[in-house]
Amino acid sequence: MALADLGANVLRIARPTKGGASKFNPVLDRGRCGQIALDMKSEDGRDQLMKLLDQADVLIEGYRPGVMERLGLGPSECLARNPRLIYGRITGWGREGPLAHTAGHDINYIALSGALHACGNAESGPFPPLNLVGDFGGGGLLLTLGIACALFESRISGRGQVVDAAMVDGASMLMSMIYGLRANGRWPAQRAGNILDGSAYFYTCYPCADGKWVAVGAIEADFRLALFEGLGIASDTKILMQVRDDDPQVRARIAAIFASQPREHWQRVFESTDACVTPVLSIDEAADHPHNIAMGSVRRIQGANHPAPAPRFSRTPATTPDEQQTRELISQWQLEDAALLPLG
Numbered sequence: 001m002a003l004a005d006l007g008a009n010v011l012r013i014a015r016p017t018k019g020g021a022s023k024f025n026p027v028l029d030r031g032r033c034g035q036i037a038l039d040m041k042s043e044d045g046r047d048q049l050m051k052l053l054d055q056a057d058v059l060i061e062g063y064r065p066g067v068m069e070r071l072g073l074g075p076s077e078c079l080a081r082n083p084r085l086i087y088g089r090i091t092g093w094g095r096e097g098p099l100a101h102t103a104g105h106d107i108n109y110i111a112l113s114g115a116l117h118a119c120g121n122a123e124s125g126p127f128p129p130l131n132l133v134g135d136f137g138g139g140g141l142l143l144t145l146g147i148a149c150a151l152f153e154s155r156i157s158g159r160g161q162v163v164d165a166a167m168v169d170g171a172s173m174l175m176s177m178i179y180g181l182r183a184n185g186r187w188p189a190q191r192a193g194n195i196l197d198g199s200a201y202f203y204t205c206y207p208c209a210d211g212k213w214v215a216v217g218a219i220e221a222d223f224r225l226a227l228f229e230g231l232g233i234a235s236d237t238k239i240l241m242q243v244r245d246d247d248p249q250v251r252a253r254i255a256a257i258f259a260s261q262p263r264e265h266w267q268r269v270f271e272s273t274d275a276c277v278t279p280v281l282s283i284d285e286a287a288d289h290p291h292n293i294a295m296g297s298v299r300r301i302q303g304a305n306h307p308a309p310a311p312r313f314s315r316t317p318a319t320t321p322d323e324q325q326t327r328e329l330i331s332q333w334q335l336e337d338a339a340l341l342p343l344g
Contacts, residue, residue, distance in 0.1 A: 002144045004031025005309035005318045009329045013038050026304045033329035035341050040071050053082045060088040065095045075162045085160040086150045090143050094166035106134035113171035122192040138170025200245035212263035213280040226275035231257050
């Protein structure tokens with residue numbers, strides 16, 4: 001999706017199925033020109049793929065280690081066909097090591113990286129941050145960055161190469177700041193009691209009277225003062241600044257104040273202040289928030305809400321192709337002998 005957002009002509013090679021097309025996600029699949037079904041176990045299917053590689057800048061595959069090699073479609077064969085090809089590979093565990101060939105999911109990869117242990121509090125235990133850290137941040141986006149850099153280098157050298165992204169590596173890389181805090185003694189080994197994990201009374205979420213929540217991120221002293229003022233406890237600032245970050249009495253006091261009013265009340269109180277207090281919005285609420293509307297952060301495309309492409313470019317802004325542009329993109333692949341399948 002990210003590569004398509006940034007202008008790539010993306011064609012999916014789908015596995016032949018009785019239904020004729022693979023599962024469709026209206027957001028993740030946006031911008032792709034289409035998909036074709038090729039049987040990689042057949043000589044004809046492999047030949048078709050090789051012909052496509054003559055036109056391609058990048059091939060991305062996400063199988064377990066060794067699968068593409070067994071099909072005769074590994075890096076050596078594909079780069080021999082197109083020496084400028086960027087061969088993108090993504091796995092969970094990487095291509096080496098005792099776990100390389102075992103099954104896993106995001107939660108397993110971030111568990112081995114140390115990221116999962118750092119999430120959650122003393123009561124919850126380790127709590128998975130959806131599948132954002134392994135699958136997407138440490139996986140897909142890391143591979144996208146690698147591909148972009150390899151394409152840039154290829155314009156200089158005239159040669160392609162393999163870009164290998166492992167989610168366990170990416171999750172570890174995303175933990176670099178926490179590793180650094182641990183190295184200089186500012187991040188205890190145990191879970192909870194750390195400034196960013198929800199243990200601190202000034203960096204956590206509180207429920208309101210209507211059952212909705214607010215997020216508080218008042219780390220710096222000035223921001224904390226604004227928090228105290230909004231809560232009506234600024235007179236106790238000197239005392240509050242001297243207690244431990246995870247002081248249970250202070251946390252309980254602030255929780256009781258937030259619980260006394262609905263979320264909308266606190267949104268009005270803290271709006272346009274530096275208290276770093278924001279409503280915790282659902283996906284549907286986020287699309288309707290005035291700031292997100294002003295920024296165009298969520299767009300309505302073919303009946304579905306989409307997070308807008310990011311980052312933003314001043315001269316070549318990302319756009320989702322319309323039907324005419326999609327037809328032009330697919331025509332560039334010259335698919336005379338292959339059946340084009342619908343994405344939807």
